[in-house]
Amino acid sequence: MTERFTGSFTQQEPIPEEGIAAALAVLRHGRLHRYNTAPGEIAETALLEEEFAALTGAKYCLAVASGGYALGCALRAVGLRAGEPVLTNAFTLAPVPGAIAAAGGRPVFVEVTEDLVLDFAHLEAQARATGARILMLSHMRGHLCDMEALMALCARLGLQVIEDCAHTMGAAWKGVASGRHGLVACYSTQTYKHMNSGEGGFLISDDAGVMARAIVLSGSYMLYSRHRAAPPAEAFEAIRLETPNVSGRMDNLRAAILRPQIATLAGRVARWAALYHEMEAGLAATPGLRLIPRPDEESFVGSSFQFSLPGWSDARIAAFLARTGARGVELKWFGADQPVAFTSRYDHWTYAAPEPLPQTDRVLKGLIDMRLPLTFSPADVAQIARIVRAEVLAVGQAEEAALAGEAAALRLAD
Numbered sequence: 001m002t003e004r005f006t007g008s009f010t011q012q013e014p015i016p017e018e019g020i021a022a023a024l025a026v027l028r029h030g031r032l033h034r035y036n037t038a039p040g041e042i043a044e045t046a047l048l049e050e051e052f053a054a055l056t057g058a059k060y061c062l063a064v065a066s067g068g069y070a071l072g073c074a075l076r077a078v079g080l081r082a083g084e085p086v087l088t089n090a091f092t093l094a095p096v097p098g099a100i101a102a103a104g105g106r107p108v109f110v111e112v113t114e115d116l117v118l119d120f121a122h123l124e125a126q127a128r129a130t131g132a133r134i135l136m137l138s139h140m141r142g143h144l145c146d147m148e149a150l151m152a153l154c155a156r157l158g159l160q161v162i163e164d165c166a167h168t169m170g171a172a173w174k175g176v177a178s179g180r181h182g183l184v185a186c187y188s189t190q191t192y193k194h195m196n197s198g199e200g201g202f203l204i205s206d207d208a209g210v211m212a213r214a215i216v217l218s219g220s221y222m223l224y225s226r227h228r229a230a231p232p233a234e235a236f237e238a239i240r241l242e243t244p245n246v247s248g249r250m251d252n253l254r255a256a257i258l259r260p261q262i263a264t265l266a267g268r269v270a271r272w273a274a275l276y277h278e279m280e281a282g283l284a285a286t287p288g289l290r291l292i293p294r295p296d297e298e299s300f301v302g303s304s305f306q307f308s309l310p311g312w313s314d315a316r317i318a319a320f321l322a323r324t325g326a327r328g329v330e331l332k333w334f335g336a337d338q339p340v341a342f343t344s345r346y347d348h349w350t351y352a353a354p355e356p357l358p359q360t361d362r363v364l365k366g367l368i369d370m371r372l373p374l375t376f377s378p379a380d381v382a383q384i385a386r387i388v389r390a391e392v393l394a395v396g397q398a399e400e401a402a403l404a405g406e407a408a409a410l411r412l413a414d
């Protein structure tokens with residue numbers, strides 16, 4: 001009897017009832033636009049920004065239309081110049097190099113290590129070779145590099161850091177919230193991230209000039225005084241006329257859906273940790289499968305799980321994916337030559353004219369990924385781990401049998 005998993009890797013939890021009620025109230029009064037307020041009313045969006053700033057400990061917060069928008073807005077707010085190089089991880093998601101290109105920059109990719117974080121030696125080499133001033137650091141799939149060492153290196157190289165925290169909302173390095181090391185940090189509240197408003201995002205910063213520019217860029221017109229988690233009026237005086245409007249505001253409907261999710265984030269992070277550790281335990285000591293080590297300094301959000309099949313041939317990985325797929329376990333493979341459903345490989349982003357990066361190629365070749373939505377129970381995760389483990393072993397045995405057969409045939413031919 002072979003067991004089959006029947007759950008969905010893409011099914012998230014429902015919006016909390018409190019969020020549904022708040023959303024209905026916004027729909028009933030009709031003031032969805034964040035600057036459309038009744039006398040004395042504080043918009044849901046302004047309250048959300050205040051609450052997200054408090055959650056992260058940042059001075060300022062701006063809610064926007066998407067995570068990708070937040071990244072582009074951050075680049076413009078820190079003063080990206082046309083054609084300027086922007087360093088970023090070679091293993092990230094398409095919105096990251098996309099935001100750099102859309103803001104007029106030139107993505108320059110930096111190698112990643114087999115633990116899926118930025119390679120500091122290559123970062124230094126690329127920074128020196130290009131003279132870049134900006135690093136857009138992507139905490140891809142929630143893996144944090146040594147943030148203290150990175151910030152020291154960036155200070156030495158004169159690099160300003162914009163953090164892409166799409167997968168690290170709720171995470172921390174040595175107790176410092178992810179997003180609190182760089183000059184600006186960007187988050188996504190798209191359905192597959194750690195808060196769900198369909199689409200949406202945040203920028204946080206302690207820098208008054210950067211945040212004033214971000215607010216005007218996002219389409220505040222001259223209504224920025226209605227923001228609460230915002231710098232004082234003087235910060236806007238200096239920049240309000242020279243900063244273009246690139247509309248990408250959040251609306252009160254999404255903000256209403258998100259506000260109750262702030263208080264539940266810590267509880268959800270704890271449930272993700274339980275699922276992650278269940279998967280890690282289920283896959284431990286599987287011959288041929290490498291788990292990604294997680295440093296003690298990192299408190300991560302286990303909303304997805306990665307492992308690698310180092311040294312496996314494409315054919316062997318394809319056979320493994322076909323077998324797990326047939327048993328209801330949909331895995332993603334970052335090593336496929338052609339992008340399937342998503343892209344996370346630098347060499348697929350040809351508009352950025354990427355240079356070959358042999359180390360990243362090797363890492364991605366054997367890298368497998370899956371989501372762990374909170375609709376999974378620990379028992380579901382244990383079952384998925386049993387299936388993955390069994391199929392890793394089965395493919396290995398099939399290959400050994402084939403090799404033994406070849407060896408026997410060779411002996412006969414002798």
Ligand SMILES: *Cc1c(COP(=O)(O)O)cnc(C)c1O
Pocket residue numbers: 066067068069092093095096138139140141164166167188189190199200201
């Ligand atoms: C999802 C994601 C983004 C952008 O988020 P959107 O809200 O979809 O624009 C940026 N970076 C990474 C790594 C992501 O996974």
